[in-house]
Amino acid sequence: MARIQIKDLVKTFGAYNAVSGINMEIKDGEFMIMVGPSGCGKTTTLNMISGLETPTSGHIIIGNTVVNDLEPGERGLGMVFQDLALFPHMTVYENIAFGLRIKKEPRAEIDRRVTAAAEALHIKSLLPKLPRQCSGGESQRVALARTIVTNPAVFLMDEPLSSLDAKLRVDMRTELKRLHERLKATFVYVTHDQAEAMTMADSIVVMSKGKIEQLGTPLAIYNAPATQFVAGFFGTPTMNFLEGIVEANGRGRRFKAPGIDQPLPDSLPTGIAGKKITLGVRSEHVLVDASAPHAGTVLITEPLGDTTLVHFEYGQGKTLVAKVPPTTTLGPGAMLNFHFAPQACHLFDAAGGARLN
């Protein structure tokens, strides 16, 4: 069984905390994606799981074994690297066979498994070639074949698609998902691309500055981000944030900001009246409606084909983005009225960024 547990994992480089105390559990057979901005400690965490880095403190448990003191090769893991790390002086065949040769498998067995792996990834014709004779997408498949051939229970992947062009990257996403379903292995996948995380993951770990911000399914993270950081990280365009204060009167609590007076749901914790908060709302929940209470002026529009993004200004030079149907007639300078879908408002503590509702 390939469940991975991480307990109080810390890694410091000199005085710098690259990973500062993370706890998580990756279930057997799960497609888990670690996502976060550059330098947040994703690679460092992955390298500690793989054994290429030694944790400063904390434990890594794979199955039922604490693997802290095991060599990378003894942990039963396979890894795909960002730069693929194909051995340039070996043919594709030898690259794929390398791990089996190290394990001293019999020659016939090696041949059988290399061929099988190559067939699975449609690269049989590449076997006699050298890596430098392969295209980017082909090299990617070779790297995958080299990893699956040893039947690891866990696949670790560090931004494996980042060297590919946009189209190929989207194709490979589907292929990776299919591979995951076929192999039923545990995948731990690192990326800084939120779209990649949303589309592929069973569950997502959002990291920032060496800490876990949130752990959950893609939809849970999208619909109920635990912090303002997570809210801003997922979704295109970035969520709109408005700073204001909560006012309470006879008619319930309201969010007040220059040009905005938004009723708040009752589900909010008590005692936030008078507090500074940040209201987050995605562009698809900014509703343009002639009868709405708030007014704004259009700055620019961005037609995306299936929708159009409208950037507009409201009160004191603040801007918002709304997603409207592509049939819109709004243009720069036009006046519009808008309101927020009340159930789609995310409220965060203005000081700490923690979610309030």
Place this chain on the structure above:
Amino acid sequence: MAVLSTLTPEQATARRARREGRRRILRHMALLAWTGFIVFPVYWMVMTSFKDSGEWVTWPPNWFPRDPTLLNYSQIFAFAHLDASQARQATEQSFTIWKGLGDAVLVCTTASFAALLLGTFLAYSISRFNVGGKYFRHTILTIRMIPPIVIAISILMYYAIIIPYVTSALFGFRLKLFDTYIGLILIYTVTTLPFVIWMMLTFIDEVPYTLEHAARMMGAGRMTVIWKIVLPLVASGMVVTFLFVFILNWAEFLLALTLTHPEVTTLTVLLNKFQSASEGRLYGPQAAIGTMITIPVVILGMLIQNHLVKGFSFGTIRK
């Protein structure tokens, strides 16, 4: 304000071409003069090696041997004692090249291999583990800035006096390094090690460490990683480094002169011994040996050139 005289595009092109042409002529003249300056001694050496004794020192000089002879070569390559036709009366010490050649090949090859082996592993640990700290790689090269003359005498003292004395006092046997193969190989290994480390560092730094990570993930141990991944990728670099160091050792004179006599004789030292009591310097045989020493250096130099191009731009490592 200066007024530019009008210039049509054609005139401008012509003027630029004239200027370029003049520059090119000057450049080539300077380069030719320099080449002549460098090549002349080599030319003179090769010519002298084909001259008989009467022509070695003449005025005005003979630019070509008037009466070309292979006598000098048959003398240095003689196996047995020279028969009457070849032995100049003056050549009472009949030196041949064989002893010097044998010693030079043995010492230079062994020392270069030893330095290559040690230096490659040292370079690996410096490149990968920062052994010695951040500036160690530069420190290493400054060691080579000490002129050999500075260390020659102290090494001599160690080799001839201190080490034999201390070993016999401590262990009961005299470790003899002066005038031995071991002694010369040792000093050549040590003096060329900084070059090996420096050169191999540039090659090993080029090997992405993720390749090693990938191999280790597949279960390869540290030695397997070095043997199967790193060494094959720096192989052409190792060849270049070996040849470079071999040439250094091959041409080394001062340390060999100081630390050997009479047993071990490398070619450069042998060259210097080629003189007779009555005739003075035997320029002909010396020139013949000089020519023979130079040939491998030229060949190795050309090999290095090819390999340098290969090593640096062949693109075995795609980033």
